[in-house]
Amino acid sequence: MLEGKKILLGVCGSIASYKSAILTRLLVKAGADVKVIMTQDATHFVTPLTFSTLSKNPVFSTYYKPESGEWNNHVELALWADFMLIAPITANTLAKVANGICDNLLAAVYLSAKCPVFFAPAMDLDMWIHPAVQRNVSLLESYGNKQIKPSYGELASGLVGEGRMAEPEEIVAFLQNQFSLKLPLKGKKVLITAGPTYESIDPVRFIGNHSSGKMGFALAEELARNGASVTLVSGPSAQILHTPSIRRIDVSSAEEMYHAVHQEFADADIMIMNAAVADYRPKLVASEKIKKNPSEFAIELVKTRDILSSLGEIKRDDQILVGFALETNNEEEHALAKLKKKNLDFIVLNSLKDEGAGFQGDTNKITIIDRSLQKETFPLKSKEEVAKDIVRKLAEHLS
Template identity: 90%
Template structure:
């Protein structure tokens, strides 16, 4: 949910500012682009170099760059951000922002911001409970700013009570939940398959294909970014999921994938069948490794269960089923035949004739055809961008 988000992180002068360094790292790791604005007091607790290194962006603390006299434009910074987070925010800064005072870069950016603003207070117990502070917090909330409430625990003064800044992991989770409420696919359950299947010949060898799983994993990540509850069933793949919300089920063979998909299918709204499932498997699996022989070696194959056809037969009217067609000749004709035969709502076609498309690579070129035979062809893109096109097409359909 934070992938690609532009975040302004304001840091005030508090012992809790060391947590902001950890928070910066977590935000960047989640895919966000982070720019840090520090008050002068904050620079006494953590150096700007720390935040610059972690965020991979310059750190802002004054209106002018001392060496060049160049202006740090507070209006441009405010317009750049998707949202602003001030963590920690002190009693002093809360008072300034609540009452419209503007005597540093952070307050100037805040007063210029049109984006959502979140703030995480940090101060001692008695200070936090003071009526003036509570009044100012209420004022900030009345401006539609969102408070990430302080936690209960041991404070820098030695007192125990409310006032500790929320932990970085808690702030990250709060942001993901808050941003998720407005996501277009919030509440939708999506089942995605990815990768190849391996059909064993003996304990050592198998029949498989060149699918890496990259496309299916990218689709899973994109649906999760848009708020969907995603389950990914993957054949053997070295791909790693970044979104912690995605539930992953690992399988190996076509039979295992068949059973996992059928177990999950009834509870889902959208099914994206991207896996390259083997059409055939060995009729017999040797219990021991087959030794090399000078004569010819023949493996008798039998058909695997057609997962996509079986889902098309049991699909409800309120479910969306999407299949993939990787073709080498008469591509569109074969894709449409598959769309109709298997009762799909969409089919995503790509051709091995298109340079940069297909297995293993980081790019793909697709055509999406719906059940009414309306089609849209996209240029060669990264698989992440292709995933966005597929997700957008389904979201528009919904």
């Protein structure tokens, strides 16, 4: 849920600020881009160098750098963020931001923020229960900010009670839950294929194609970012998944992909057949490496099983089936025939004639056609952006 999110983490002067270092590490590990803003008091507890090292970004604590005169633009920082998190937020900073007092960079960024803001209080028991503090918490919440409530336990003073900042793992889980509630594919199970298939000739050689798997992997990542539970069945590919929640099943041949997909299909809400599956395979596979003695050599080929057609025959009315068509001539005619023949809900068409589209590259140009023959054509985009267009189309269909 946090993959690719741009997060401003505000850190205030509290003993709990050591937890913010752990929190930074967890957010970065979850795929977020984190920039840290510290109050001056916070720098006495944990050094800016610690946060800079963990976040891999500069740390901000003042309006400008005296040695260079460079200005830390609070408006730009606020506009950069997808959301802001202040953890820990002390009684002092609570009072400032709740009442619009702007005497440090963190408060200035908060007052400039148009993004969602979360805050995790940390203070001693008696401070936490004071009516003034509770009033400020209520004020912050009334502005639309969300509190990550403190927990009960031993405090720095030696007292036991409420006031401990939530643990870093709890904060990450809270954020993930907040964003997952708004994701359009939340609760949907998606099965997707990617990459080529390799059809063995002998133990050394195979018949394959130029598919890299880039489009399928980009789709898997985007589906997961939109809340789907994703299973990726991949042919041989050097692509790497960056979202830990995606379940990957590696196969080699068309037959292996057929069995893997059919084993998973019944549980899927959405099936996207993006893989470039071989249409033919050698009838016989040599057990030993074939020597190159003859001047001519022929291989007898037989058809592989059509995975997409087989799924179209058994798909339920509540399942969405998406196919891809990569064509070199009569593109739309062939795509429409495939859409109807294979009982698809959508077909994604691209052409090898379009410069920048097709295998291996980082860009693609597509047309999406649905079963009612409504079509939408998109300009050349990166495969990551193409994945967003396809997922948006699915989300619109489901809504």
